[in-house]
Each structure stands twice: as structure tokens, then as C-alpha cells.
Amino acid sequence: MPTTPLRPRALFAMGRSHRDALFPPEAVRRLSLSCEIDPELLVEDFAQVPGLAGLDDVELLITSWGCPPLDAAVLARMPRLKAVVHAAGSVKHHVTQACWDRGLLVSTAAAANAVPVAEYTVAAVLFANKRVLEIAGHYREHHAVEDWTLRFPGFGNHRRTVGLVGASLVGRKVLELLRPFDFELLLADPLLDHATARALGARLVELDELLAGCDVVSLHAPALPETHHLLDARRLALLPDGATLVNTARGSLVDQHALTAEVSSGRIHAVLDVTEPEVLPATSPLYTLPNVLLTPHIAGSLGGELRRITISAIEEVERYCAGSEFAHPVTRAALAVSA
Structure with missing residues (x-):
């Protein structure tokens, strides 16, 4: 037997x-x-x-x-x-x-954990282009409706350009979820070729070109020595006025001081689920700036x-x-x- x-x-x-x-x-x-x-x-x-x-x-x-x-x-x-x-x-x-x-x-289980991060990112992209954060703040403060097109010319999600930095599991899931929308999708990743990027639904470009040409930029690169402060003061300055930076990856990808200066000026917007350090000092202006949405690393599975x-x-x-x-x-x- x-x-x-x-x-x-x-x-x-x-x-x-x-x-x-x-x-x-x-x-x-x-x-x-x-x-x-x-x-x-x-x-x-x-x-x-x-x-x-x-x-x-x-x-x-x-x-x-x-x-x-x-x-x-x-x-x-x-x-x-x-x-x-x-x-x-x-x-x-x-x-x-x-x-x-x-x-x-x-x-x-990284692929499973990538799903809610991608969903958070897509929500951030859609809300950023629609200027939901700013409009909600203005409405809450003034209890009044105005012509939002005058305040935010060209706002909305039709034919906007969205750039992803990194074709990680999360980055690829974001591209998949963004495919039904009327976006032009750009992708920067030194390990990718043009054919693979096209198969993912995006156009492969150099990082500086992506930063200069996007309404929303979302980070999905790993934290490696070569990606530390990948977005420094010079590269952050490439973002167009009114652009939004979304970071659900790692805080170390961005020079925190340079980013704080940019958003404090009001020139750009940011949606940050990760920062450097992970919990910012209580004195950080990122907690209260009207053009910043700061969340405590909640994009992943919860x-x-x-x-x-x-x-x-x-x-x-x-x-x-x-x-x-x-x-x-x-x-x-x-x-x-x-x-």
C-alpha cells in the first residue's frame, strides 16, 4: 500500500x-x-x-x-x-x-500589492488634472461656485499628457489602467526598449523630455543608489508650470528640499504618499500647502x-x-x- x-x-x-x-x-x-x-x-x-x-x-x-x-x-x-x-x-x-x-x-506577492498602489495613482492622476484638491479647498473656504475654467484654463482629463518614471510592476499596472482614458502616455525607463514601451501603451522618452512635456508625472522607480534624488532641483525645474508630481514609490527618489521649494512657490502641485523622511517634521509646509496632497504611505495594500x-x-x-x-x-x- x-x-x-x-x-x-x-x-x-x-x-x-x-x-x-x-x-x-x-x-x-x-x-x-x-x-x-x-x-x-x-x-x-x-x-x-x-x-x-x-x-x-x-x-x-x-x-x-x-x-x-x-x-x-x-x-x-x-x-x-x-x-x-x-x-x-x-x-x-x-x-x-x-x-x-x-x-x-x-x-x-508584489504583483498583488501593486494593484492598490496603481489604483491610488490613477485616482491621483484624474483628480490632479481635474484640479479637485484646489477646487474643493476653494469651495470649502468661500462657500461659492465660480467659473472654474477661468481659474484653471484647460483643466480636465481630455488629451492630457501623463508620464511614468519606471516600468515596475506598479508602473505597468498604472499604464494598463490608464489605457481607456484620453491621455498621451510617456514612459522613461533606461532598461526598456521602444517596442516594449509601445506594447505597454506608452511612448519611450528620456527622463528630461518626459518631465518637460507632462501635465502629471508619476514615479515608479526602485530605490537604488543610482536613483537617489533622481528628481533633483534641476529636473524638478523642468516640470511645466501647473504640473503635478505623484510619488507612491520611495521618498528618496526626490530631493525633498528642492521639491518643498517648488511646491511652496505654488508653481507645481504634488501628491505624495511617500517622503524623505517617511514622517516629515511637524514644521514641514507640505502638511498645509493647498497644492499638496500628503498621505501617510497608504497606497499599498490595507x-x-x-x-x-x-x-x-x-x-x-x-x-x-x-x-x-x-x-x-x-x-x-x-x-x-x-x-
Whole structure:
């Protein structure tokens, strides 16, 4: 009589609040159909659990925000570890060189997390061209309606030019969602060719040309040494008067002092979900400027949107346990040029 193959042992490694939000009982029950996992066993810091039993037979880590770095010392405690399924976006915080040296398989839910970021971006683009923020502020203050065309000549979303910096997962999703609108779409990405850009629905241009020719510019590049302050004072000055900069990527892509000077002058507008630093000083004018919409890094998956990440991670676990390849693998080479 044939024996039933042993299911691989899995372990949660993430912040407790994230585990509770991402993997409620029904999600754990589905995971348990493919792997052995103890819903009560959670690692937030390997250094704080030196006596944690049974790590030597862990084959699969299910990680998310708050996962401790998987360095050589940690991996030494898990000699059978073969794969990491990340129920979040970037794996850069915890997947170290030691993971690649071990030859671990790595998966991410970045594609699932890209959806709400793209949706936020599209809303920002549409509201920016319609001057919703400024009109709402004026209406709230004066309780009066005026001829908005006189105040904002040419405003609206018909035949406006929107530029995306970076063809990341989010950037590509934004292009997809913007396709039905009457926009001219420009794209700047040094790793892309013209044919690929056309297939994505955009025209590939150099960054300076994009900045100078767009009504709205949205950032979707990764935070790398070569993208630090990619938009400096010179490049911000290229934006046309009245243009809007949208940043849902990383605050380090923009010179914060130069941006603050530009928006403080009233020359351009900004929608900022990320800043440098992540929480600005209380004295920052970006909190109160009427031409700036500042949100506290909420574009990514929150609330009910987390379910999309949960499903993505569970499906990757199921693929691994069935002996199939990941649908959303992460490679060392791709990670070097991505978020």
C-alpha cells in the first residue's frame, strides 16, 4: 500500500499584527491542506527564540512585513529550508546574500500589492488634472461656485499628457489602467526598449523630455543608489508650470528640499504618499500647502486589500507543495534593479 508523501513543514516569520491580518483561521486552514504549519508558532525575531524547537525540519518560510533578516546564522538553524514565500512586496529587507548562496527559491506577492498602489495613482492622476484638491479647498473656504475654467484654463482629463518614471510592476499596472482614458502616455525607463514601451501603451522618452512635456508625472522607480534624488532641483525645474508630481514609490527618489521649494512657490502641485523622511517634521509646509496632497504611505495594500496578498501567497505555497514552479519568483538578478 503506497504511503502518503509527507507535507513540507512551514513556519510564519513576520510581525504578529501582520500575521493576524493576513492569515485568519480560514486562510490557515487552507494552508494546512498543503503543508504542516502551526498557527500558534510565529517568529518575529530569531535572536529572541534561541530555544525554538523544530527549526531543523522547516522547509518553507511564509514571511511578510516584520520578518527578521534571514542571514547565515539564521539559515544555519534551518538546514532543510528550501523556499521563502513573501506575503508582501519587496523582499530586500529579509532575503540576504546567504539566501541566494543557499539557493533558496523566493516568491513575492508584489504583483498583488501593486494593484492598490496603481489604483491610488490613477485616482491621483484624474483628480490632479481635474484640479479637485484646489477646487474643493476653494469651495470649502468661500462657500461659492465660480467659473472654474477661468481659474484653471484647460483643466480636465481630455488629451492630457501623463508620464511614468519606471516600468515596475506598479508602473505597468498604472499604464494598463490608464489605457481607456484620453491621455498621451510617456514612459522613461533606461532598461526598456521602444517596442516594449509601445506594447505597454506608452511612448519611450528620456527622463528630461518626459518631465518637460507632462501635465502629471508619476514615479515608479526602485530605490537604488543610482536613483537617489533622481528628481533633483534641476529636473524638478523642468516640470511645466501647473504640473503635478505623484510619488507612491520611495521618498528618496526626490530631493525633498528642492521639491518643498517648488511646491511652496505654488508653481507645481504634488501628491505624495511617500517622503524623505517617511514622517516629515511637524514644521514641514507640505502638511498645509493647498497644492499638496500628503498621505501617510497608504497606497499599498490595507484593510480588505490584504486579501489579495493572502490569496497570492497561499497559491504560491500550494504550487510549491505540488512540485510546481512559483508564479511570482524573485531572482537575485532581478532584485538588483527592482524595489
